[in-house]
Amino acid sequence: MAESEETLTYEDIQHISDFLLKTTKYRPKVAVICGSGLGGLADVVQEQDVIDYRDIPNFPQSTVQGHRGRLVFGHLAEKSVICMQGRFHQYEGYPLWKVAMPVRVFKMIGVETLFVTNAAGGLNRNYNIGDIMIVKDHISMPGMTTDNPLKGFYDERFGKPSSPVTELYDRGLRELARRVAGDLGLGEAVREGVLVQVGGPSFDTVSVFNMLRRLGADCVGMSSAPEVTVARHCGIRVLGLSLVTDMAPMESDLPPTNHQEILQTAKTRAVDVQNLVCEMISQLPNNNDSVQPS
Ligand SMILES: O=P(O)(O)O[C@H]1O[C@H](CO)[C@@H](O)[C@H]1O
Ligand code: HPA
Incomplete structure (x- = not known):
């Protein structure tokens, strides 16, 4: 199906998946989506098979700085993994089903x-x-206003339309994240809270930030909710990590941020995020059973 057409079908997704499985020897059970400035994680993957998004049939293209636009297959902590070095955002012009489409792949x-x-x-x-x-739940502002990644791409082979998506973020994985973070000495710098996703690409007003805080959100971003919703809908366990790259200005005399600053700050903590993810992957059960919460 051509890129310009409205949606993809189950068979189109199968075509992408067949292409990838033909192109790489890896059969990963673990995937990582790298956020802005956090793509370095994919660089530490060993014995890489790299596939550029532009070479994958029907795949969107990365347009945001800090998102390289390639899939990296290989070994991380002796497990086969696939990393998206570059995610998609709604503000790039993609509908939410397309933002999250790689998760179905x-x-x-x-x-x-x-x-x-x-x-x-x-x-x-x-x-x-x-x-x-560590993300314990999210509020999707697009989702609350009738835009949902499950809309426009219905095929029950990916999950029932009304499948429950409560407990989006796996309890056992969150517990493992807390334990591993403690072992790595990240201690006080590791929080657990609620992410709210806004549309972007512009940052929000002081009044909006205050409203989002009152709604119960601890961090604000412009991604992740669609991928996580689709992952849970099709039965993939999820761990979400938000790196706080700036403090959203909640009074008008505080300075606003920008993407360059966010990338710079991400750089200073990227290795800690990387170590946390790698150590967690190394501690995942080899039989891919879920991590049982205690
Ligand atoms: O969510 P990721 O891809 O990490 O990117 C974050 O950084 C960008 C803001 O500079 C926004 O796209 C926001 O969502
Ligand atoms: O302050 C922010 N707002 C929205 N998205 C973001 N991504 C990083 N920082 C921010």
Whole structure:
């Protein structure tokens, strides 16, 4: 199906998945989506098979700085993985089903656990720039206003239309993240909270940030909710990590941020996010069973 057409079918996704499985020897059960400035994680993958998005049939293209636009297959912590070095955002002009479409490809190639990372602004005034938030839930502003990644791409082979998507972020994986973060000495810098996704690409007003905080969000970003919703819908376990790259200005005298600054800050903490994800992957059960919460 041509890129310009409205949607893709199950068979189109199968075509992409067959292409990838023909192109790489890897059969990963673990996938990682790298957020802005966090693509370095894919660079530490060993014995890489790299596939540029432009070479994959019917795949969207990355247009945002800090998102390289390629899939990296290989070994991380002695497990086969697939990393998206470059994610898609709605503000790039993609509908939400397309933003999340790679997750359905992951499902078809056999992925069972997904790590989703992003750069986010801190709304919780107890947070600091550089903190890493384990996402315990999200609020999707696009989702609340009738835009949902499950819309426009219905095929029950990916899950029932009304499948419950409560507990989007796996309890056992969150517990493992807390334990591993402690072992790595990340301690106080690791939080657990709620991410709210806004549309972007512009940052929000002081009034909107205050409203988002009152709604119960600890961090604000422009991604992740669609991929996570689709992953849970098709039965993939998810761990979400938000790196606090800036404090969202909730008073008008505080300075606004910009993408360059966010990339710079992400760089200073990327290795910690990387180590956390790698160590968690190394501790995932080899039989791909879920991580049982205690
Ligand atoms: O969510 P990721 O891809 O990490 O990117 C974050 O950084 C960008 C803002 O500069 C926005 O796209 C926001 O969502
Ligand atoms: O402050 C922010 N707002 C929205 N998205 C973001 N991504 C990083 N920081 C921010």
